[in-house]
Amino acid sequence: MKKAIILLLLLLLPVVSAQKVKVVVYDDGYCLVKIVMNVTPGRFVIPLPVYEFSELSAKLNEKEVPLFLEDGEFVVYPTTNGTLEVEFLTPELTSKEGRVWTVHLPFNYSAEVILPEDSVIVGLSGIPLSISENSIKMPPGEQYINYVFPHKEEVITITETNTQVVTETNWGSVLLAFVGGVAIGASPILFSKKKRVKTIATGEISIEELSEKFNLNEDEKSVILYLSDRGGRAKQAEIRNDLGLPRTTAWRLLKD
Structure with missing residues (x-):
């Protein structure tokens, strides 16, 4: 009986799958972060990796939905099955030391990073899953990418x-x-x-x-x-x- 109750509770929990993270890095250090996931009706909590952000939006099946901030996390309540997209702009994912910029990826999922077109990668925290021109996909976990702008001189x-x-x-x-x-x-x-x-x-x-x-x-x-x-x-x-x-x-x- 106890096992049956536990199984029933698990079936009633909202389901999240196929989460994707995309980070577009601009040459001034700002990053546009887009998180995409498949959801079912229920309450979903999305960890917020930054404190400073703007241009926040959430869409379910291409339609705007309310998004709440609770205890440093995004919370959304889908009313139907579909694709949830959360997007925001932040300067907190990048840092700079000398000529070298670093974009930090504090995500539990693999992240696709689009670097500025005139940048050159000079360091990685781990082996990337794929690289194509200025697009690089990093594995899950705390990752980072070092890059420079070789054509910008003081x-x-x-x-x-x-x-x-x-x-x-x-x-x-x-x-x-x-x-x-x-x-x-x-x-x-x-x-x-x-x-x-x-x-x-x-x-x-x-x-x-x-x-x-x-x-x-x-x-x-x-x-x-x-x-x-x-x-x-x-x-x-x-x-x-x-x-x-x-x-x-x-x-x-x-x-x-």
Whole structure:
């Protein structure tokens, strides 16, 4: 009788299967985490590996469902069988020491990691399950990947009158230059997230030259041109809708 009761309770528990974790790493250290699992009706608890996150969403069979945060864990209550997708953006999975970045994978399931296109892997915590271009799949458990950006260099130029420092410049600084006066020969003072950057510019500069100098991607160039056409001012929703940018991409580009 006792065994029958235990078996009945096990049958009544919600079932989770085929859990998948995908981590998209951006060049500024932010990561878009997507957890996918097959579920049945019931209460599901998903361990939260980070404390800081944004852009949180949960979908069951492509439809938004409520997601609760309880004692440092995500909790969701599916009402039907289907595929549950939980997604969030976080800066806490990466760290940097010198030139070397590390993405940490504190998951109990294998995780597929999409590294930035211009990055190069220099270290792994274990043998990967698969590697394809900038995509790498790591086994379950505490894992990590070390990577660098070999084409990004720190440049220090000393002149008789001033010192110019350009290092890991936030692309928003480029926008200030492009919209605020470089294109017409002014000499603005720029500020980036990581360092104060002072640049003396004369003459005209094109978006292609800015792209080459600051390693801009296509989304960043589109946003710069969009704001330039509108005098440097626009709402984030307008930019996202007019340029067709994903919500997480727009948030990452315009968060500061």
